[in-house]
Amino acid sequence: MRIEVNGEARDLTATTLAQALVDLGWGEAKVATALNGEFVPATARATQTLRDGDRIEVLAPMQGG
Amino acid sequence: MRDFYGVTLDSPLMLGTAQYPSPAVMEAAFRASGAAVATVSLRRETAGGPMGGGQAFWQIIKGLGVHVLPNTAGCYSAREAITTARMAREVFETNWIKLEVIGHADTLQPDPFGTLEAAETLSAEGFEVFPYMTEDQVLAQRLVDAGCRVLMPWGAPIGSGLGLNNRYGLRTLRAAFPDIPMVVDAGLGLPSHAADAMEMGFDAVLLNTAVAQADDPVAMATGFGLAARAGALAHRAGPMAPRDMAVPSTPVIGKAWL
Numbered sequence: 001m002r003i004e005v006n007g008e009a010r011d012l013t014a015t016t017l018a019q020a021l022v023d024l025g026w027g028e029a030k031v032a033t034a035l036n037g038e039f040v041p042a043t044a045r046a047t048q049t050l051r052d053g054d055r056i057e058v059l060a061p062m063q064g065g
Numbered sequence: 066m067r068d069f070y071g072v073t074l075d076s077p078l079m080l081g082t083a084q085y086p087s088p089a090v091m092e093a094a095f096r097a098s099g100a101a102v103a104t105v106s107l108r109r110e111t112a113g114g115p116m117g118g119g120q121a122f123w124q125i126i127k128g129l130g131v132h133v134l135p136n137t138a139g140c141y142s143a144r145e146a147i148t149t150a151r152m153a154r155e156v157f158e159t160n161w162i163k164l165e166v167i168g169h170a171d172t173l174q175p176d177p178f179g180t181l182e183a184a185e186t187l188s189a190e191g192f193e194v195f196p197y198m199t200e201d202q203v204l205a206q207r208l209v210d211a212g213c214r215v216l217m218p219w220g221a222p223i224g225s226g227l228g229l230n231n232r233y234g235l236r237t238l239r240a241a242f243p244d245i246p247m248v249v250d251a252g253l254g255l256p257s258h259a260a261d262a263m264e265m266g267f268d269a270v271l272l273n274t275a276v277a278q279a280d281d282p283v284a285m286a287t288g289f290g291l292a293a294r295a296g297a298l299a300h301r302a303g304p305m306a307p308r309d310m311a312v313p314s315t316p317v318i319g320k321a322w323l
Contacts, residue, residue, distance in 0.1 A: 065084075
């Protein structure tokens with residue numbers, strides 16, 4: 001499946017957001033997720049299915065003013 | 066000192082975490098300043114794995130032992146800011162959010178309409194909103210009506226270092242909302258600007274660039290910490306009224322006839 005992750009096109013086999021995060025190496029990371037511009041809470045990732053062409057944002061703590 | 070959504074702070078200084086020469090200098094600057102709050106953001110995680118760029122940064126921030134204030138920096142719409150705030154609440158485990166909805170790229174002036182729209186939604190969702198705003202009194206009232214219990218008027222455009230650009234506007238805003246804790250956020254360039262804001266009766270100051278981009282960020286952080294405290298003390302002490310004519314401080318009575 002063609003999924004855009006943080007602006008980059010990726011080929012993923014995962015069918016849920018939770019599995020995609022594990023496959024991408026962020027299974028244990030402190031991150032927040034959005035799917036197609038909408039926030040997906042961590043508790044909903046396991047049941048959040050992915051479709052071809054979906055856009056995922058994986059955000060982490062960063063420096064800010 | 067006034068509390069911010071029930072939290073009393075040890076210092077009136079809130080410090081940003083961006084633009085330092087290194088993480089070690091940032092840590093040292095925080096410790097030197099005594100800042101009680103660190104602002105942070107959410108950005109795309111860079112490297113895969115549990116110790117990607119953001120993960121290491123988060124460990125450093127946790128080690129500072131300060132309150133964390135996530136921002137929605139860079140958002141140009143209410144929708145974007147609301148989604149960012151929801152994501153930030155989950156990652157940083159706090160209801161605090163520094164709400165920034167920017168309306169103009171050159172001045173980074175906040176968009177009052179988008180800010181109000183986002184503040185209404187976020188307050189209804191239980192967020193404790195710190196809205197970045199101009200010194201507009203009408204907007205301030207609308208934000209308070211929307212549920213904001215803290216206001217954050219700008220001193221000057223973000224990163225400009227100009228100090229308090231509109232002293233009249235800030236003074237009247239402070240007077241109009243005596244019971245609302247207020248933070249002067251953005252545009253401060255020198256410790257004297259921080260002292261100035263605190264002497265005017267503001268409850269805290271928030272800055273980043275002035276410390277992070279100084280030749281010696283740790284020394285500048287120390288200066289800002291002292292200045293903010295000095296200004297707070299001066300306000301509490303009740304400053305004398307200025308006057309145009311001199312009045313001798315040494316007693317005239319008892320002066321010798323020479």
